[in-house]
Amino acid sequence: MIADYVYYATSNIEKYKGVKAICRIELSKAKANWHTTHFQNLNKKHSTNIEDYYSENFSKTLACLTDLSKKIIIEEFLRKNKNQFWYEEYFSKSTYYKRRSEAIIEFLSLYTN
Numbered sequence: 001m002i003a004d005y006v007y008y009a010t011s012n013i014e015k016y017k018g019v020k021a022i023c024r025i026e027l028s029k030a031k032a033n034w035h036t037t038h039f040q041n042l043n044k045k046h047s048t049n050i051e052d053y054y055s056e057n058f059s060k061t062l063a064c065l066t067d068l069s070k071k072i073i074i075e076e077f078l079r080k081n082k083n084q085f086w087y088e089e090y091f092s093k094s095t096y097y098k099r100r101s102e103a104i105i106e107f108l109s110l111y112t113n
Contacts, residue, residue, distance in 0.1 A: 015104045022111065023077035026058045061110045069103035076100065 010018070030053035037053070054062070062070055075086055087096040 012101055012104075015101075015108060019073070019104050019107055020077055022058075023073070026054055027078060030054050057111065061107060064110050065103070065106060068099060069106045072100050072103040073107055 027050070030050050033053040034050055051059075062073070065073065072087075075081060087093075090096075091099060
């Protein structure tokens, strides 16, 4: 039901902004959890990967994405990429936007279920 709404009732830019917001929130929460763990356990070893501090739902969503969709979501929304045209190594511009749209729909359908 929610996936139908996401697919049919929202524009591509709304979907893009939604995924961007979800990723920003998850990244902020993961960083906060990392800092909390780091300062509570100064003498103990803990993971330095921020990915280990994502919420369970977000981690499962990323794990279930296809490899291509996962790469697009990570590069587009989770990495501080200085090169905004990173995709040119892999796709033409039109192919990238088509694949990005597919990745966003796949992400939203998995994240909302």
